[in-house]
Amino acid sequence: MPSPSTALNGRSLVDGAASGELLFADIGLSFWGGVDAFSGEVIDRHHPLSGAHLAGRVLAIPSGRGSCTGSSVMMELISNGHAPAALVLAEPDEILTLGVLVAQLLFGRSLPVLCIGQQAFAALRGKAFAQVQGERLVLFDQAPAEALPAAPASPPAATRPTTLTLTDHDQALLAGDLGKAAQVAMQIVLRMAELQGAHSLVDISQAHIDGCIYTGPASLRFAQQLVQWGARVRVPTTLNSISVDQRRWRELGIDAALGEPASALGDAYMAMGAQMSFTCAPYLLDSAPKLGEQIVWAESNAVVYANSVLGARTLKYPDYLDICIALTGRAPLIGCHLEAQRKARVQIDLPALTHLDDAFYPLLGYHIGAMVGSRIPLVTGLERFAPTHDDLKAFGAAFATTSAAPLFHIAGVTPEALDPAQAVSAGEVLPVKRIALADLLVSWRELNSARDSQVDLVSLGNPHFSLGEFAHLAQLCRGRTRNPAVSLVITCGRAVLEQARDAGHLAPIEAFGAVLVTDTCWCMLGEPVIPPAARTLMTNSGKYAHYAPGLAGRAVHFASLGECVEAACTGSASGRLPAWLQPAAPQESPAHV
Template sequence: MAMGAQLSYTCAPYLLASAPKAHEQIVWAESNAVVYANSVLAARTLKYPDYLDICIALTGRAPFIGAHRDQGRFATLRIDVKPLDSLDDAFWPLLGYHVGLLCGSEIPLLCGLENTAPSRDDLKAFCAAFATTSAAPMFHISQITPEAMRESQALGGLPPSRHLTIEPADLLASWYELDHAEASQVDLISLGNPHFSLSECAALAALCSGRRKHPDVTMAVTLGRAVYDDASAAGYITTLERFGAQLINDTCWCMLGEPVVPPTARTLMTNSGKYAHYAPGLVGRQVHFGNLAECVETACSGEASGRLPTWLTAVATRQGAH
């Protein structure tokens, strides 16, 4: 702080007023933020390790390599996504998780999503899950992310070295990797990995308004202090606290354990592909995965419904028939 740093304490610095602009050279370390900055904001950074980022802050100099340069931002892998109908907010973290498994350290170009119109929150969820399973610093989505308005732009005018296709059945397999808890009873609803945005607070407050969570279920939401202040001014925090939610600033689920995770809890539910992947190792609990509305319904009932989203139901039905 004495160096002149600003206190933000958030894993989603792209939600702050200081978010970088397109082509701006920055140095970030948190993996979801790096991928979001490069892919969604078109800023330029690598995934920097702790302490090297401090050295760069002191000197104002970073290695001119990788995604800092035009040549290091082109896709080398094309992935076609077969279309699905009636998508909800669980689609994007699931897709990010699956795409990351496919591409390793290669930067992918995703095609077939041109008409899906993802929100910034959808892309945030995609980035976090993608960064969980991939070493790549960024991705492109045709006609959605700023450096992929044309396929040739994202590919740097060269043909891709590989060309893959994601079938709905592939996404169903990844769904079961994330939604794997054996018991239907849920003790904890974990939200905010990465930190909630103001629009996510608004969406959650709308789902929780006039309702009350089950007394045996803990719901905790992590978010940055700047977003918390804005959400409080908008009345969302009051609504969420009346529902029974716990709001936590200045840390997130990658750092949290007991007692925020109740010692007696055996199963949690989250809408985060990132946390669904990490939670078993971090806190030793089994995980249910679902969209935000399912998380609220589960918070009220104490039981995960086990329902698949409508866009995967037909796939599961066909597999069952076989």
């Protein structure tokens, strides 16, 4: 056996021992949209590990990022045998760790998770093989002849001691006085609270559940097990998009192998008392929280919007922890639930800007998210533009795609940065990063992955379309003729769809030939809603422009809503750079580069 080249110590988030070929990347990875839950292949086509398979390898990434559903994907991978042998992180990641803990609790299967810190993480570059043994990581320049056999920790005991301060109600939940489901939920809440470093719990007023997305048999098994244990939510609870349009999946041609379990998963969460909202944009509902309200929301774009635009208080909760908190009404008092943890950690200065359109905000959010990693930014330079709620929705969704941060501040715009000084801790001088138009052009080209001008599908509504977006689209479609070779599909929530119908916005959109899909969203849609013959799609969503090459296997044109409608009429993307980008480079040719 070769001698180890390096030995490091870290913090064990999930105990165990495993070894394998080291798969290293210095960029965070979203398991949802970035890893195939059934094969373990990395499908994020923008990630350096694209095409690699995780099974049996020690995965080393700085942290997760993007979707809260990463925990569900991790659980599926553990359940079906395609998970990494171990996970090594530079920073603690609640989303991925929670997926391991739930698999450990329900299925008795696990993998070690070790956090070693940013400085030590850099030592992993170039190493070929790794062994994780509890809090110790041993690195090799080549694979040993005899690898350490995997030996994950045993599932946690039902009565695990806790260091948190608990109320009498908390103790009753933990003792099982309020039922098996509430007891198991409380065990998971406390385990995560300890990992996060919380000292106590806080009451929450509402929850939004992301775990209703079907990622495979394990996700349905988890929900149905809670129902069998008598689960009932203790606070008003809304549901995220599910994986199919529950009312029309057969009509849309969805295979019953997906339609039936995905619909059953939605039913299971409603059986726990959750509302049939089925939207990834719960901030568009009448139940949206107010400034300062303590809530528990999952779904990455919704978390960022709630914290940043509404000023409510939530962490970026992983799937399954969200329902556990809804079943107990109690959340770890940590992170963005605390005033001090909501302050900016880096300032982003924008260049001189002019002639902005609606493509600017998702592109900017995408770019800034990648710049800041897990740090909360304070963005300056938009004070005079007065971005709308739809602009901030698009910014936040793209920001949440590339960042692990649950919050952003925009000077003079978002509620906790109307006075920018209030978004910064007293006495702290923030590091400053400046963006040039040439930097934004790089991100524009990254989102525009299509190599020719053809457009076969226009996809709108990621996140779900708002009433304002329906009004804007109706104006753009009125009197226009769609190219019959181009499909235009919009996803939205049921409540907003009825509001748009009542307002008269749907008539010109339906006359244009758009297909309206409720309950689900683009990150869950595939064929035949995406026409099998379609090679390229066009979207105004920075989030979907990032995920579609991996999730849908199609190249993407990214542009404004107006450009999307134009392409639906002509069947071709113009390739024009928006006016606000043109000073950075000469006019582009019709084919994106």
